[in-house]
């Protein structure tokens with residue numbers, strides 16, 4: 151593609167194209183272990199080693215602390231996730247969580263805490279995780295019961311965090327707790343006395359997942375990320391930077407499903423011809439293609455806006471997250487249908503894609519919760535004359 155006229159308007163700048171190529175190479179290098187890794191409930195050692203060796207995890211850490219770019223760039227994270235998720239959800243999650251789990255440290259950690267953890271996150275020597283959800287609290291995070299109490303020059307944390315990605319392999323957790331009437335985010339090393347990780351749940355698309363119980367856990371005062379009461383602000387800035395990357399992963403997954411269905415539909419013969427020419431099958435394939443291209447266009451636009459100003463572009467990132475994850479759900483469902491019984495075979499690629507598409511509509515802001523906040527903004531802007 152050349153860099154002039156409308157082509158340039160609708161193509162990625164070269165540095166993202168190069169990054170995409172790099173991520174595709176890593177994904178291909180993990181293809182041989184993808185099926186195994188995507189069923190794992192602990193870090194797959196080969197995937198971890200290959201991701202670390204690729205240097206791609208540096209994309210989610212700022213250059214000052216051993217990262218790739220000056221600041222974490224939403225479009226960079228998004229194009230990498232698109233390429234990784236096309237091959238392995240485990241690889242994609244491992245990459246993304248290093249950023250999601252460490253972003254608050256990057257923007258608000260004390261100098262000592264940043265210098266200790268971030269270079270290790272960039273090399274995967276340390277594994278990052280974030281603990282917001284509790285057994286009785288999911289979307290309604292203001293109802294959390296985890297507490298943070300300052301005691302001299304220490305913070306004491308008590309609580310129970312649930313469904314925490316990476317928990318069994320994590321080196322540290324960003325824990326959201328109530329400090330009096332305020333909400334604070336505190337970095338808790340996984341080996342701090344009083345931290346227990348359990349694994350009571352596993353989901354349809356296996357994930358490195360665990361619960362974290364914190365009993366009188368003491369950490370130095372400088373482990374509070376930012377000031378007391380900045381917990382929600384830090385979560386919002388994490389979401390604003392990373393939410394759109396879930397959309398990128400959904401696009402990659404949907405594309406992989408369509409390629410699998412196409413391979414089947416063009417080679418399987420029924421009624422004297424390929425499935426791809428029969429009845430509703432061509433329409434199903436073409437509709438998947440449209441869904442994917444629409445999702446990708448909005449995702450790149452939202453990711454580019456987030457790369458400029460994450461908070462100002464949060465509504466676009468939210469739209470992309472809902473649009474692309476819901477599109478991926480529709481695409482994999484149609485692709486299963488196109489493949490008939492072969493789409494259902496346990497251990498087959500399509501069955502894996504079908505399961506992997508489902509959680510994306512629930513984590514990092516469920517579809518309904520995001521729709522509710524988008525509708526509120528729409529109405530507010532309308533009433534304020536902004537539209």
Ligand SMILES: Cc1cc2nc3c(=O)[nH]c(=O)nc-3n(C[C@H](O)[C@H](O)[C@H](O)COP(=O)(O)OP(=O)(O)OC[C@H]3O[C@@H](n4cnc5c(N)ncnc54)[C@H](O)[C@@H]3O)c2cc1C
Pocket residue numbers: 280281282283287288289290312313314315316353357509512513514515516517518519522
């Ligand atoms: C694979 C996976 C990984 C996860 N990793 C992490 C992690 O690393 N850290 C972490 O803290 N959490 C994590 N979670 C938890 C995740 O953030 C929650 O599942 C999510 O916030 C939704 O909460 P919930 O499941 O309790 O659903 P609920 O909040 O109970 O919601 C249930 C249903 O009600 C709807 N609903 C709820 N509130 C509203 C509303 N106001 N308006 C309209 N509809 C509403 C929801 O959309 C949903 O459909 C993970 C979850 C999964 C599945």
